[in-house]
Amino acid sequence: MALVALASAKGSPGVTTAGLVLGALWPRQVLLAECDPSGSDVAIRMTAPGGTPLNSDRGLVSLAAASRKGLGDDVIHSHSQQLDGGLDVLLGVRAPEQVGGMGGLWHPLGITFNQMQQTDVLADCGRIGATSPQLPIIQSARLIVMVCSATGSSVAHLRERLAALVHHVDAQLGVIVVADPKRRDGVKQVWSVLDAMSVPVRHRWHLAYDPVGAAFFDGRGHGRLEKTQLIRSATDITAEMAALVATPHDFDMAQAAFPTA
Ligand SMILES: Nc1ncnc2c1ncn2[C@@H]1O[C@H](COP(=O)(O)OP(=O)(O)OP(=O)(O)O)[C@@H](O)[C@H]1O
Numbered sequence: 001m002a003l004v005a006l007a008s009a010k011g012s013p014g015v016t017t018a019g020l021v022l023g024a025l026w027p028r029q030v031l032l033a034e035c036d037p038s039g040s041d042v043a044i045r046m047t048a049p050g051g052t053p054l055n056s057d058r059g060l061v062s063l064a065a066a067s068r069k070g071l072g073d074d075v076i077h078s079h080s081q082q083l084d085g086g087l088d089v090l091l092g093v094r095a096p097e098q099v100g101g102m103g104g105l106w107h108p109l110g111i112t113f114n115q116m117q118q119t120d121v122l123a124d125c126g127r128i129g130a131t132s133p134q135l136p137i138i139q140s141a142r143l144i145v146m147v148c149s150a151t152g153s154s155v156a157h158l159r160e161r162l163a164a165l166v167h168h169v170d171a172q173l174g175v176i177v178v179a180d181p182k183r184r185d186g187v188k189q190v191w192s193v194l195d196a197m198s199v200p201v202r203h204r205w206h207l208a209y210d211p212v213g214a215a216f217f218d219g220r221g222h223g224r225l226e227k228t229q230l231i232r233s234a235t236d237i238t239a240e241m242a243a244l245v246a247t248p249h250d251f252d253m254a255q256a257a258f259p260t261a
């Protein structure tokens with residue numbers, strides 16, 4: 001199925017939160033893979049079913065060791081675990097130091113993620129720059145989604161990153177702007193910056209800046225998540241994104257609108 005890479009150019013615009021939200025709403029089986037070399041946030045913020053702690057020894061590092069004997073869907077699944085709520089996650093490194101020995105993993109991992117049999121993969125690649133070790137994950141993705149906020153500096157860094165990235169990837173490009181739902185003018189300004197570039201950013205989404213909703217993905221949620229602006233804005237985004245990367249295998253003949261014989 002498909003690999004969708006999520007990343008940022010600078011700052012912390014909400015890549016991890018977006019990954020958790022999109023993963024929670026994804027209409028097919030999906031794995032959220034934390035490929036941010038600066039260290040896992042999911043292991044710290046989220047819990048396993050029943051509120052128990054996640055197993056931080058099981059994830060990208062244990063997968064890297066096991067992958068010396070080969071890398072396939074079963075190996076990836078066996079180093080993944082479930083979050084409270086049911087989303088499958090491959091936890092990232094605990095600290096950047098652990099990335100040192102993983103040099104050879106990123107490239108085959110990206111290819112495997114993009115070709116898993118039953119599972120789409122959302123990869124949280126964190127901040128990316130010219131020398132980021134996780135770039136091969138981005139390069140294997142079917143869709144690359146850059147996350148930014150609607151501030152001048154976030155957009156300026158996004159523009160620089162996209163201009164550099166476009167020479168190294170074939171994937172479709174998308175941008176999620178995390179902004180107050182009322183700040184449509186600010187989001188429009190981001191789109192006009194992108195329009196002025198020669199880089200084709202075909203897919204553009206506005207995800208609500210919503211501290212109440214985001215708190216659920218930071219281990220501090222209260223109230224009804226499904227009513228939050230974050231979830232309301234993410235629902236359409238997720239459906240569109242999942243449709244963009246759907247392969248013909250996803251088509252279910254039982255749902256075809258055939259006239260009766
Ligand atoms: N849509 C949102 N609305 C409100 N707050 C948000 C939203 N997304 C993220 N946040 C908050 O912003 C902070 C950073 O979010 P997050 O960790 O998702 O960003 P990031 O881009 O993954 O950062 P980093 O690059 O450091 O990993 C967190 O406190 C999170 O709760």
Ligand SMILES: [Mg+2]
Pocket residue numbers: 015016017036041124126
């Ligand atoms: Mg993050």
